[in-house]
Amino acid sequence: MTTTESEVRAYEPVIGVEIHVQLKTRTKMFCGCALSFGDEPNTHTCPVCLGHPGTLPVANAEAVHFALMIAMAFECEIAPRSIFHRKNYFYPDLPKGYQISQYDIPLARKGRLGDVRIHRVHMEEDAAKLIHTGSSGRIHGAETSLVDFNRGGTPLVEIVTEPDLRSPHQAAEFGRLLQATLRRMGVSDVNMEEGSLRVDANVSIRPAGTATLGTKAELKNMNSFRFLERGIAAEIARQEEIVHAGGEVEQETLHYDPQSGSLTSLRSKEEAHDYRYFPEPDLVPVAPTEEMLKRARDALPELPAARAERLERDLELPAETARLLAFRSELGDFFESAVESGDSGAEGGAVLATGQGNVRALANWTMNELPARIGDSDPAGTALKPAALAELVAMVESKQVSANAAKEVLDVLVAEGGSPAAVVEAKGLARAESGELVEIVDRAIADNTDAVEKIRAGKAQAIGAIVGAVMRETKGRADGGQVQRMISERLGA
């Protein structure tokens, strides 16, 4: 007997992704034009990237260097000689009538990133940008179509994974790891909204436990990882519905509209292009020398996955905390500088070194309080020094200053810099001393007889009114927990 529910569970999604990354080189893939984004249209063009008669491409050495770095970051096998092909099709964004891309002998194969195997890494050039006027938003039916060739010829690296992903969430997480990794390497802006990182997903379903691959549909150009996750989920649901209804999934290319949540077909298998690939005769093979390989290897920084592992292992940070710091490498860098300032005995160092609690607290402050103040920008670009943050956190941990007061101090440090101790001093934010506090607590008890009555009558929550009075009086310098304990002791409650 089969129920609908068990049938749903009987299928598993199989997902692979194809990712296009615009490289952050100085110039385009095959000519000397500068890369740009958002500049006046058609101001970064030359006879080569406009496809003028007689022009020839010359491969950008920096692009090859970046592509090699990417291949190494993914632990790929690098081809001793890879070649470029011409991919032929007519479109106004393609001035030569073909795209120069790598085909059957790509730069690198057989790598991995995290748990996902990388099928191949290859180089190609980006197309120009089309702007269609009119309601359709597409070239057919547009009143006018304009071409901006600034983007045409931007170096791209295409990364194709094996179909190793099994859920929409896993796909999005992989995307984030890849983005963090490339960002750390400094080879791309990896900005999905600006199109320097573009993700396509190949989605199919199959009976759970089987090894054959079902017919896949390709989801094109998702512009955020959230939409990627939702789009894949929608596509899995669509395919399950087809299969449950006794139908067969057809191979097609789909567009996911995040607004409506709908999937529309861009083209079916029958409409697929015959690109008539053949080896590009204008270019020589890419044959990396030992020197090129060494240069790429030496240029690789510690990558986020390895860093997360190290932070978790060496600093005993919780896995999620370590991952977040590693994925936003500018926060990770700031955090590690702060830790080092402690280790080296700089300001606050002696205190910080006393226990892992301080390191964890420092991690939490870096992850939560810094972004709350500076958004996505790099903390290194603010007046705050890593050592100052370390000292401030140490003061909180040793109860020299309350958490609330420390946040106020941090505001000042981010805006103006300086030492936490000096700011605490100047603003009178040091934690209230016990003697002073006793007086204030006694006064608050005397001033709030109603609340005292209620507490004695068993309404424990009435203590809040007295605590509040103490906190007001101390301007937040007192520790809430301590104040509560003192009140309870005095009232014998």
Next chain:
Amino acid sequence: MSDELLGLSAAQQTAKIESGEVGAAEVFEYWRGRAARDDLNAYLWVADEVPGDPGSLPPIAVKDLFCVRGVPSQAGSRILEGYRPPYTATSVEKLENAGIRVLGKTNQDEFAMGSSNENSGFGPVQNPWDTTRVPGGSSGGSAAAVAAGTAPWAIGTDTGGSIRQPASLSGIVGLKPTYGAVSRYGMIAFASSLDQCGPLTRDVTDAAILLGHLQGRDPCDSTSIGIPGGVELPSAEHLDGLRFGVWGMHEPGLEPGVAEQVDATLAKIEELGGGVEEIELPNAKYGIPAYYVIAPAEASANLARYDGVRYGPRKGNGDLTALYEQSRHDGFGEEVRRRIMIGTYALSSGYYEAYYGTAQKVRTKIAEDLSAAFERVDFVVSPTSATVAFKLGERTQDPLAMYLSDYYTVPMPLAGIPAISIPCGLSEGLPVGFQIAGPAFSEPRILDAAHALEQRIGFDRVPVR
């Protein structure tokens, strides 16, 4: 002075400029006048005045497909009508830097596709030896201009014979260098893995001078290398100890009059101390079919950029597909359309291996044949063309007969090696060309051998007009 220039080689004119007997501006103006009075349709554009700096050598006629900044460069095609490039080809720039100014742009088969110059979008060129005949192609305008004395020298391009065959049919010297010897940057492409720029000149010395200026590695062309050691002026007068392997003398299409002149030339080689032996190139007969797959395949992609969007005439009613179809239909001639169709088909999914893949294997085989031949001999020699210049219109209705015009010249570009055609005599009053091919980068040795032979042949280079 002026009319004396007509009888001189470019090197001889250069000597007169250097000695102060004549000014460079005067030389330019003399040739400008001759070019402007061209009545063979050899020119598509002639400079309208002497440039501010007239250079230091005689000016040059340049095949239309070389891009020259601000000068019409249409590759003989209506689809590039009015196109004036924003840049200059490296080869032309090198000549300019050497003091050689552009005299004019010469007619050619459209996108260099043809062997008679009848495929030009701007009308055919006449052969100065007999104006009812073709000058050969695709560099027909350059060949006719040099032969007729409307240019002191010229450059063209050779893909399957487009320098050597018109040189042969027009009674001048034409050299196709090793692939990679000369930059292709700025040469409007026909078939990128075969195209090569080279000189068309009155004599071997002029060819050597031009090659010396043209050759060299160009950062704008990844496939360029230059000629290691450069090019010296040829001086050899003997062929002592050199071995010449002759092939293709038993082909059914070889005209007896051509065979006779070639045989006479072989005898002269022996008189000069060279050895002649017959050799086989077993796969040469597959050269034409392989060439007519590879060249159209590359051309089908190279010509995709002519879409009416960025330059050249734009046709159609505004719909994108109509724009492409109409612009390309109206802009391209029949032969170009035929080759785009052939090439597109040969690269199509399911046919690629059978056509393009097989053709590439044949290409390798032919290169191996030639390498094997060079183990035994120094040069591989043959007629350049099986026939003398044929009649205008004679082969236009029979593409296959036209394609076979390149039978003797196609194997060398397929193998990437250099070859020269020098005039070796007349048959029925029309010039016969003798082809000398050598291993890659052997241009200096080829030029030396051709020079010695040229002296011995003593060809009378001026057509009777």
